[in-house]
Amino acid sequence: QVGKFGTITPVAELEPISLAGTTVKRATLFNFDQIERLGIRIGDTVLVEKAGEIIPQIIEVVKSQKPSKKNGIIRPEFCPDCKYRACQNGASWRCINRKCxxxxxxxxxxxxxxxxxxxxxxxxxxxxxxxxxxxxxxxxxxxxxxxxxxxxxxxxxxxxxxxxxxxxxxxxxxNRPLARLLAALSIKLVGSTASKLLTKYYTDMDSLSTAKEINLLHIDGIGPELAWSLVEFFESKTGQRVVSDLKLMGVNMTQPEEQSGSKQIFAGLTIVVTGTLKNFKRDEIKQLITSLGGKVTGAVSKNTDLLVCGDSPGSKLEKAKSLGVEVIDEQEFLIRIK
Ligand SMILES: [Zn+2]
Known part of the structure; x- marks a missing residue:
């Protein structure tokens, strides 16, 4: 059996038996080390158990066949499906042909x-x-x-x-929300949970696919390996084609705003951003503030609640000071959104 990332999993074909309500014909052997540990050969009688009452797996060999050239199980040199050469990765073997x-x-x-x-x-x-x-x-x-x-x-x-x-x-x-689409794309480490998290901050495919690794890392729960995997996918030709083809088909690329759940730390606040920021493109920080409940405007006025101030700010800083508007720098902004 070959998985979506090319991992080759050995599966035992069994004489059909009835087990806990279903007929079991196949059982996973996990990997080739497991076969050696159990010492399984073709034709053996084995003890099968259902893991978590669902997945049949082989526990031990009850009656063993005499070892012979015919009944040994060998590690795959080639993918059983496309015959491409297989690569070893620890205990598992992978087919590296993406078109497999x-x-x-x-x-x-x-x-x-x-x-x-x-x-x-x-x-x-x-x-x-x-x-x-x-x-x-x-x-x-x-x-x-x-x-x-x-x-x-x-x-x-x-x-x-x-x-x-x-x-x-x-x-x-x-019409599925972006979080589902993202989780569906088989990007390594990006499952449902990570997708929900990511789309809280990046509510459309364009901002997500151009997000910088360093900004992804600011999201609590997104680790470096995941961030790298995501960036790699969106920078790859394959990834870009997948997205543009789906876009062309009219597949939804946005995440509807959540009514509750995400912490709306800027709820009700009118916020202005000025100066050059190290960690965000202007669009990104606007999106982020909006997703956290804030409203971003272009000019400082008496209605402004907060000014986020980057390097070499212009007249907006002076204006904010004169109006008594709270001013925070980028560092402080990062702390608040944590
Ligand atoms: Zn293959």
Whole structure:
């Protein structure tokens, strides 16, 4: 089995057994070290347990076959799917071919998953079929399916009604909030939780995709590896194409404002920004203040509550001082938003 990042996971094919209410035919072996630890050979009788009552896994070998050349399990030199050379990474093996069909399908399945774009009726079987029929190669292709209704109908066992339902749920997925879209893109370390966090501060794809690593790190809960992974994705040709293709399909690229939840530390405050800032582009800091409940205006007046002052400020600083408006520097601003 090959995952969305190319990790090759050995899976045991079992004689079907009934276990805790379901029929079990396959069990994960996690990695190739695990196979050695258990000493499993093809044809062995094994003890299977359901981890957390859900995932079947092999606990031990009950009756072992005599070792022979035929029944040993070897580490994969090549990806079982695309036959590309596999690379070792610790205990796991990876296929490094980004176009590997198994990986592409795994990413597509994940994209449509309930916690991501939540596209009803698109599971592993359908993705395999769509891929096999050359109808879908990337995320954007899903949204082009409505122009290929005739070909969808020809895919076996898909009736008119189910095709229309499928197209309807794909169309509905265009309106998912940015947090879901971001979580769906299989960016390393960027899952649902990180995506929700990120889109609190960066409420549209443009600001998120051009965010600087250092600014991402100011967000509580975003570590350096994640920030780097995100920046790398948006700077890569692949990442940029993924985003622009989805944009072209009319997929929503914004995060609706949250009514509650995020700490609205600038709620009700009118804020002016002046001078050159080290950590923010002007648009970024405006976005950030807005997302924290503040209102950003261009000029200092008696209605201004706060002036954020960078290097070499102009007349705004003088004006603020004369009006008794509170002035903070960038350092203080960073402390307040922490
Ligand atoms: Zn492969």
């Amino acid at each position: 069909p198994a990986q592409v399908c795994a990413r597509l399945i994940f994209f449509c998953g309930r916690n991501q774009m939540d596209i009803d009726g698109v599971g592993p079987l359908l993705i395999d079929k769509l891929y096999g029929a050359n109808l879908v190669r990337d995320y954007a292709d899903l949204f082009k399916l409505k122009t290929k209704r005739e070909r969808l109908l020809k895919l076996d066992r898909t009736g008119e009604k189910s095709v229309d339902n499928l197209l309807k749920s794909i169309e509905a997925a265009k």
